[in-house]
Amino acid sequence: MRRRAVPGLALALAALLARPAAAETGDLVATDALRVCADPANLPFSNERGEGFENRIAALLAQALDRRLDYVFFPQVQGFVRNTLRAGRCDLVMGTVAGDELLQNTNPYYHTTYVIAFRRDHPVPERLDDPAMRALRLGAIARTPPTDLLLRNRLIGNTRFFPLAVDTRHEAPGAELLRAVAAGELDAALVWGPIAGYQITVQGLPLAMRALPTEPGVARMDYRITMGVRAEETEWRRRINAAIREHQAEIDGILRDYGVPLLDAEGRLQAP
Template sequence: MIRRPVLLLAAALCVAAGSSARAAEGIPTDALRVCADANLLPFSNDRGEGFENRIAQLIANDLKVPLTFTWWPQTIGFVRNTLRTRQCDLVMGTAVGEELMQNTNPYYRSTYALIYRKDSGITAKSLADPSLQGARIGVVARTPPSSVMLRHGLTNMEPYQLDTDTRVHHPAQQAVEDVAAARTDAAVVWGPIAAYFADRQTVPMVVVPLTDEPGATPFEYMISMGLRPDEPDWRHWLNEFIVRRQGDIDRILADYHVPLVNADGTIRAAAAQPPAARSETMEPDGYRMDGYRAPVPATLRGAETVVPAEVERLAKAGAVLIDVLPTPPKPAGLSADSRWVPPPHLSLPGAHWLPNVGYGALSADQEAYFRTNLEALTGGDRKRPLVVFCQPDCWMSWNAAKRAVAWGYQAVNWFPAGTEGWKAAGHDLVTVDPEPRAAN
């Protein structure tokens, strides 16, 4: 029986083919249909909370097509029953060299990781560390760490089953939870799983990404997307996408604390956000209608999601910066005849403030104000880049950017970090006034 790296690494997403139209060999033009495991975090689940869900959304946004999912357990027969039967066109999360599929260029390189409780007395930074001798160490059977552990005399293993039905059992996750509960002393599992679930335990955990040892079975694997061998155009498009959106992919991986390995084998410094800052919110079909200050999705269909450095580049290239933060309400308790002067509004240099246009439903006056100003600020050029923002966790900027896309603007950029993210990146804010309303 073939033990595919895609199973060993427990990661798979597929873009379904079915009756999908094609602009070229394999490239979807009507929908990005993704085959994925409905219960396999941190990779994917049916609530869109995995990093492969989010990377798939990036691809769909780039193709400007909707994203849908077909769920299939990630176990033996996954490729045979999905990609080979043309129910899907793409597997995301396969090790480079997978023989059942053609690979794209790799989009990340990760490694297995050692995990243990911070209070365990273990201080290991590799499997050769003496503090591991005699420790009860969990490992998924027949995965690469098993042979390396034996090489270092680590024979007190707690084995976990490799091939399971992920609808009911998650051995690598269980290995992490057993360490947290002190049922075992340590575990060695695939790094993305180790980091994700260690971060969710109630006790402090240590995660040590492992580097390859000379003459031993490797810990590190380059991860690519897999597709059928007869679709060179689709592979070319995906390779170009990976190059162009590598920064966005890396930011998603960092959100999940995925251990990343550089080409020279060194471990890349972690750059993940704290857990409270992560966004696992999926895009709604329509506009957000209430609760505007809440976690936002990582993406916006039809628009690019940008960070401060990209905003700076776009601004220098002539993009129109649109601040949609609403005007502050009059403080409660002031009498009707009290004069109130709102505080100055700070925004990005050169930004145009269009307050109150980010609500889920706009009045006729608000819509006319937004449309008229967009038309004037772009000179009627629907291809001129826009950067839409307000503050972090602000659905109003998401709504406003989505509305601009719906109105036919073709280069909409959404800046979810907003003014606070701009300031945190070391840039100055300036006072701006609202754009005037047209005279009646």
């Protein structure tokens, strides 16, 4: 039985190798649906109930492409891209950082930043190098870019760190950090802007925020956010780019609904 199977296998391999690489990759993209890879419990970005801003942007793209919207949900932990996009189960990852080596990036569809968030009735100094900052109780997510600023300004000792790598179905460290500021347990939080904006605008926390500066010699604080497709799918990337370009104003409106801090072309924080 095993020997009989070998000729069939050899023919199948020969046929596979004879196909053009581009055609092979193109066949992975569904033609009847926009198949999106997403986290099932990661607000404000996405969840299974479609309540995140990435859910709404995905629905907008599906309509623009005249396709139904399908999701493949998988927690955004190590192996997310390998088990979703690169496994051929879906065709688009929302909210990736430009330059991600695991996939091909579309053009950016928003530009945002890390922020410092604080209670409106208890503002903090404008600069992290202000000596008064060392008397404050700060919070941050471990191993995120603001850690570099905390180290540079000798603020690690008065900072409480929340975990970065969590199962989002059970933990939301960014939201917990901001609630601690709102409750007066901490004076300020250095956190990803879209998370802070959502907690302020949608959840109603009595906080204000300022963009953190990108300083020479430390990790950058602002990032251009893209979508991700498989590496060889140039035509699919072109179609997504066209849809982003044609519907950028609507995308911006969705982001503002969720309080996402948006930077202009010069990197300045836009008015809400």
